[in-house]
Amino acid sequence: MESLISLENVSFSYVRGKPAVDGVSVDFFPGEFVAIMGSNGSGKTTLAKLVCGMLKPSKGRVLIKGIDTRKLGVSKVSETIGLVFQNPALQIFTSSVGDELRLALVTRGTDEQVIRERVCEVLKLFDLEGYLLKHPHMLSRGEQQRVVIASVVALRPEAVILDEPTTGQDILRRKRMMKSLGELNRLGATIILITHDAELASSCDRLLVMSDGRIVADGTPREVMYDSTVLERAGLRPPQIVRLARRLREKGVPEGLISVREACEAILRLGAHRESLAL
Amino acid sequence: MILAGYVRKDVFLHRMDPRAKLVLVFCILLLVFAVYDFAYLLLLLLLVSTLLLLGRVEGGSLRRTLKFVAPLLIFLLAVQSVCYEYAYLVVYRVPLGVPLIGGATLLSFDGLIVGLQVALRFLIVVLALTFFTATTDPDKFLTGLTSLGVPFEVALAVNIALRFVPQVSKDVEDTVLALESRGVKLGSKNPIRKITSLGTVLFPLIVHYVCRAQELALAMEARAFGAHDKRTHLAQIKMRKADYALAIVSLTLTSLTMYLILTNPHLMNPSQPFLIDVWNNIKPILDNLWWTHYRY
Numbered sequence: 001m002e003s004l005i006s007l008e009n010v011s012f013s014y015v016r017g018k019p020a021v022d023g024v025s026v027d028f029f030p031g032e033f034v035a036i037m038g039s040n041g042s043g044k045t046t047l048a049k050l051v052c053g054m055l056k057p058s059k060g061r062v063l064i065k066g067i068d069t070r071k072l073g074v075s076k077v078s079e080t081i082g083l084v085f086q087n088p089a090l091q092i093f094t095s096s097v098g099d100e101l102r103l104a105l106v107t108r109g110t111d112e113q114v115i116r117e118r119v120c121e122v123l124k125l126f127d128l129e130g131y132l133l134k135h136p137h138m139l140s141r142g143e144q145q146r147v148v149i150a151s152v153v154a155l156r157p158e159a160v161i162l163d164e165p166t167t168g169q170d171i172l173r174r175k176r177m178m179k180s181l182g183e184l185n186r187l188g189a190t191i192i193l194i195t196h197d198a199e200l201a202s203s204c205d206r207l208l209v210m211s212d213g214r215i216v217a218d219g220t221p222r223e224v225m226y227d228s229t230v231l232e233r234a235g236l237r238p239p240q241i242v243r244l245a246r247r248l249r250e251k252g253v254p255e256g257l258i259s260v261r262e263a264c265e266a267i268l269r270l271g272a273h274r275e276s277l278a279l
Numbered sequence: 280m281i282l283a284g285y286v287r288k289d290v291f292l293h294r295m296d297p298r299a300k301l302v303l304v305f306c307i308l309l310l311v312f313a314v315y316d317f318a319y320l321l322l323l324l325l326l327v328s329t330l331l332l333l334g335r336v337e338g339g340s341l342r343r344t345l346k347f348v349a350p351l352l353i354f355l356l357a358v359q360s361v362c363y364e365y366a367y368l369v370v371y372r373v374p375l376g377v378p379l380i381g382g383a384t385l386l387s388f389d390g391l392i393v394g395l396q397v398a399l400r401f402l403i404v405v406l407a408l409t410f411f412t413a414t415t416d417p418d419k420f421l422t423g424l425t426s427l428g429v430p431f432e433v434a435l436a437v438n439i440a441l442r443f444v445p446q447v448s449k450d451v452e453d454t455v456l457a458l459e460s461r462g463v464k465l466g467s468k469n470p471i472r473k474i475t476s477l478g479t480v481l482f483p484l485i486v487h488y489v490c491r492a493q494e495l496a497l498a499m500e501a502r503a504f505g506a507h508d509k510r511t512h513l514a515q516i517k518m519r520k521a522d523y524a525l526a527i528v529s530l531t532l533t534s535l536t537m538y539l540i541l542t543n544p545h546l547m548n549p550s551q552p553f554l555i556d557v558w559n560n561i562k563p564i565l566d567n568l569w570w571t572h573y574r575y
Contacts, residue, residue: 049456052456052460054456054459054460073459074456074459074460075459075460075462075463077460078459078460078461078462079462081460082460082461083456083457083460085453085456085457087453087487089483089486089487089490090450090453090454090457090483090484090487091454091457091458091483092483092486093458093479093480093482093483094482095482103461103463104461104462104463107462107463108462137486137490151461152460152461155461155462
């Protein structure tokens, strides 16, 4: 399959001699749901900015559908890739949620009918019905975050990169947001999720771990989360299910469990097995 | 970012009392506005450059400052050389036949000289202030201001403003990128669109900073800011001998210069004979150019 975003040996440094991203080669394919994890300052946000053409690599190159980002402007890249930054307050430009969602569509000269459809669609998708006339700066941080994501998604980019979208969201909203992102992914969008949340990361299809500007692990969450040496070196902790499964390994719980459902099944199976032995 | 931020270094000028440095910078600014002759301005430029060198101000931040003010300097120069009112060493005059602006001076030698002087003055002011901000610890500056009788609240506001500058420039960048990543082009050539999009960028920034200021105020109150009338300072400063010496020398030299210039008219403009000489030399060349017949 042809890759949508391709990084070839990309390096970038803000300060000379201290690379923030150091020789990263990675491909993102259409329709993937990828999580990028890493401790603070490991280069995740820089990587996202490189992908969107906001920073140009000092070494190597970033290809979007085969075209070097050096040849594309940021707004040109934005037709393919949408980026949602960490701080939602700095990304809200209008005085109502409705205008905010329409802003980029209008500047692109989208048909009014289409704009309305798209706005309705993202309002539903991100749980924002009834917010249309509200002032975005009066909303809570979590709500603002959803508005910003919705306004990027309304453009229907082929890939969406989200930088820590779940900060300030309660558990329920976080779950719903993941559901919305999953929905988006099913509709064909590539999702790249930058997060500290191990639970969130383990529900993705693919997991990258960054440490000191390099990608130190790339695989399914099932593989990566059980690779304790890599995680430890990157300063990360696996999700609770993984830690539980590890502790119970001696008792016969199999490794490779990643979701609550899997863990439940494995433990129940074990219990049933024991009971049958006792009988 | 206009002025360079403070970078801690163990250099003599960094250790000096901010009040002494403030006196020095104040003297330089006073002289810059009092004198207008090239000879004096170049001398002042030399002085400021030496200070920047001694204070080991980083070349990178200085370059950024210069890059920022360069368009302004060029604009000042251009405006003065085109619109100088009292020009009599005229290089080019608009032909009388042209409606409305016929007969107006478009380029004059004295205008050019005045433009250069104004630009030079501006440059010296910027460099002197850069010297101050780049070699003075903001905390010490705060203490210095309060000890000079500035109300603490005002001094603190100045200090916070200076401290937030790097953060602001980063936030501006992020906001512009956020707008661009939604496909809104800011690099538009159309000047009207450029200005309206600037408003779009300012909106979230202003809202953000208002909220932030409120948070900052609450955070400070939560740490007992203003709970006691009598307060002490984190950064202690003390005028040492060298500081007194610097302040006294700057003040004395400045007053002496001012007195001499004001009482002796011939000292006012020492480089004038030289400039007239230059004009007399280039005049024959100008006279041979094609527009000669427009000059009269």
